[in-house]
Amino acid sequence: MWIAVTALLLVSCGGGGGGGPTPEPPNGNGATGAVWFYTYPTGEQWLVAPPGTARAASGVTMAADGDVYTFNARDDGSFYYTFAEGGVLTVSVNYTDPGGNTKNVTATPFSIEQHLTHDFVLTGMAPNDVEFLGGRCYIANSMDNDLSIYDTADFTKIGGLTFPEWSSPSYIFVSEDVGFVACNGNNTIYAFDPAYGSELWSVQLESGGLAFLGPGRLWANEDYVFVPLANIYEFGQAGEETQYNPAQVAVIGIDSHLMEFTITLSGENAVEIVQVGEYLLAISQAGNVSFDEDYNPFVTTPSIVEVYSLDTMRIEESVSLGVVGAGTLLYDEERGRLLAGSLVNGRAYAINTESWLIERGLTNPIRIGTGKTFISDMALTDDALLAASFNEDAIFALDLADYAVGVWPLPAPLSLQQETLFLAGPQELYYDGAAGALLILEGVANRIARFDFP
Numbered sequence: 352m353w354i355a356v357t358a359l360l361l362v363s364c365g366g367g368g369g370g371g372p373t374p375e376p377p378n379g380n381g382a383t384g385a386v387w388f389y390t391y392p393t394g395e396q397w398l399v400a401p402p403g404t405a406r407a408a409s410g411v412t413m414a415a416d417g418d419v420y421t422f423n424a425r426d427d428g429s430f431y432y433t434f435a436e437g438g439v440l441t442v443s444v445n446y447t448d449p450g451g452n453t454k455n456v457t458a459t460p461f462s463i464e465q466h467l468t469h470d471f472v473l474t475g476m477a478p479n480d481v482e483f484l485g486g487r488c489y490i491a492n493s494m495d496n497d498l499s500i501y502d503t504a505d506f507t508k509i510g511g512l513t514f515p516e517w518s519s520p521s522y523i524f525v526s527e528d529v530g531f532v533a534c535n536g537n538n539t540i541y542a543f544d545p546a547y548g549s550e551l552w553s554v555q556l557e558s559g560g561l562a563f564l565g566p567g568r569l570w571a572n573e574d575y576v577f578v579p580l581a582n583i584y585e586f587g588q589a590g591e592e593t594q595y596n597p598a599q600v601a602v603i604g605i606d607s608h609l610m611e612f613t614i615t616l617s618g619e620n621a622v623e624i625v626q627v628g629e630y631l632l633a634i635s636q637a638g639n640v641s642f643d644e645d646y647n648p649f650v651t652t653p654s655i656v657e658v659y660s661l662d663t664m665r666i667e668e669s670v671s672l673g674v675v676g677a678g679t680l681l682y683d684e685e686r687g688r689l690l691a692g693s694l695v696n697g698r699a700y701a702i703n704t705e706s707w708l709i710e711r712g713l714t715n716p717i718r719i720g721t722g723k724t725f726i727s728d729m730a731l732t733d734d735a736l737l738a739a740s741f742n743e744d745a746i747f748a749l750d751l752a753d754y755a756v757g758v759w760p761l762p763a764p765l766s767l768q769q770e771t772l773f774l775a776g777p778q779e780l781y782y783d784g785a786a787g788a789l790l791i792l793e794g795v796a797n798r799i800a801r802f803d804f805p
Contacts, residue, residue: 386444387805388458391763394437398444398458399805401759402427402734405446412445427752431762461805469769471790471801472506475499480568481779481792481799482523482530487545490792490799491520491532498523498532500548510547514539522568524576529605531576533566540566540578540603552608556601562586566601568623570632572661575611576603579621579634590644592651595619598636600659617669618655622678625689627704631667632659633689637678640694647723648695650676656691656702672700673713681729683736686751690717690729692738697724699738699754717754719747730780730789734759737789739777744768746777746791746802760804767793767800775800 386404389397398413405411405424413420413432416439424430428449442458475492482489487509488501496518500510512532514520519536530545538558542551556578558564565581582596598621600614618636627633638652654677658668677691677700688710689702697720701711711717719726725741735758736749748761757763767775776795783790791800 385805386456386458387461388439388442389461389463389762390437392464392766395763396434396437396439397762398430398432398434398442399461399759399762400424400428400430400444400446402429403449404428405430406449406451409447413442414444415439415442427750429759431757433762459805463765466803466805467765467767468801468803469767469775469796470798472501472799474792474797474799476797478792478794478797479521479778480523481781481790482525483781483783483790484525484545485527487525489523489525489530489545491523493519493521493536496520496536498543498548510549512541512543512548512550514541522566524569524571526571529571531569531571533569533578535564535566538564538566540569540576542576542605542608554603554608554610556580556610561596565620565622567621570624570626571605574605576605577601577614577624577632577659578603579624581620581622583620587641589642589646591641592639593641595639600624600634614659614666616655616657616666618657618671619652620678623680625680625682627658627682627689628684630660630662632661633657633680633682634659635678635680635691637676637694638674640676648676648725650674650695654678654691654693656680656689658707668707670702670707670709672702672709675700675713675716679726679728681731681736683731683751690736692719692726692729694725695723697721697726697740697743699726699729701754711754717749719749719756720745727776727778728780730782732760732782732784735761737761737780737782739780739791740764741776741778741794742774744775744777746780746789765802767791 387399405428407426476494479493480491490499496514498512517536518534520532520534522533524531530543532541538556541553563583567579569578578601580599585594587593598616604611620637623635636655638654654672656670660667676693676695678694679692681690692699698716720740727741728739730737738747744767745764750758774795775793778794779792781790787804789802
């Protein structure tokens with residue numbers, strides 16, 4: 352299992368996701384006021400109600416197959432109850448809604464298994480990145496050396512682009528006018544027409560004798576393409592440290608089709624760039640990530656997030672998170688936070704984007720997975736932060752206020768495993784708020800899975 356993780360850690364660090372309105376349940380009354388009776392494939396059962404259902408901290412009475420239980424709603428009006436033993440058939444609940452009205456509701460059954468479609472879309476070999484824009488879905492298949500474009504109305508293939516052998520297309524950035532693919536096999540950035548995928552132009556980056564240049568998750572505006580570079584000088588054997596040169600960002604002119612300059616960074620192993628506000632870019636540097644004799648990753652140098660201004664064209668802030676292996680980034684604009692997920696320890700970290708001070712750091716991290724979890728991607732809904740654990744094959748939901756795990760809409764993790772020793776490898780998350788669905792790119796299983804929320 353860790354062999355697959357090892358390969359993907361070298362070429363991918365996740366990122367992206369989307370937001371949208373809270374999905375409506377089938378009765379069309381809106382999520383507020385709906386109460387659900389979840390059953391997981393393992394037989395685990397939960398009573399689940401979303402935020403805004405009950406009056407804050409008010410009492411709730413539940414009857415389950417004749418047995419009566421009492422507990423309190425949370426401060427956000429949600430409530431949860433897990434049944435110690437499975438096999439419960441019917442659940443009803445009494446509670447007070449935010450307007451002071453007494454409600455007596457029979458919980459609506461919701462089977463996790465029936466709402467999870469494992470083979471929603473079959474991709475090429477080793478899909479490493481997916482982007483959605485304008486009714487189209489773009490997938491970079493690293494082992495097939497191609498870009499596939501699908502119409503999201505029915506996921507029929509409408510175009511694509513084939514790259515030279517060993518190109519290993521790894522990351523995509525798409526705007527309305529132009530798309531870009533970073534290939535870390537041949538160190539080339541390709542520009543393409545986002546309508547059907549025809550190549551427009553390309554720029555090959557010079558490796559300078561490095562063992563692995565590692566173009567990462569790129570970002571572009573109307574003038575430049577910004578490409579983070581891992582800059583691995585020499586790969587270490589199992590149990591030895593990999594040797595990195597200082598991280599950089601290559602900046603390519605969209606009009607000139609040339610690499611016009613580089614941005615020198617403070618750390619090692621630049622992996623991802625996200626936009627923060629109108630004029631700022633956040634650049635994550637995971638630090639020295641190496642592998643022990645059992646192919647478990649370990650980190651020896653700090654993870655650094657640096658903030659580059661598109662106005663002044665220079666680094667304006669530098670935040671060191673410590674030796675945590677943080678790579679994937681998510682900007683939460685509403686709360687003014689930048690979240691960084693670790694590649695090695697199942698933790699995430701929060702930075703205030705006004706002061707650039709660490710709110711959740713090394714001593715008080717956001718705890719998501721267990722052990723050596725690779726947090727491959729994060730996405731926002733109106734009510735929750737969703738996080739993907741690559742090697743645990745699971746999706747977690749976290750409260751947006753305190754980042755507690757196990758809230759609406761997933762009180763227990765969503766498992767993607769179908770059979771023993773089979774790794775799906777959730778690589779990217781995309782939340783479709785209009786459809787009330789989560790799309791999950793699975794890099795090992797070569798597919799997109801879909802989970803329809805209640």
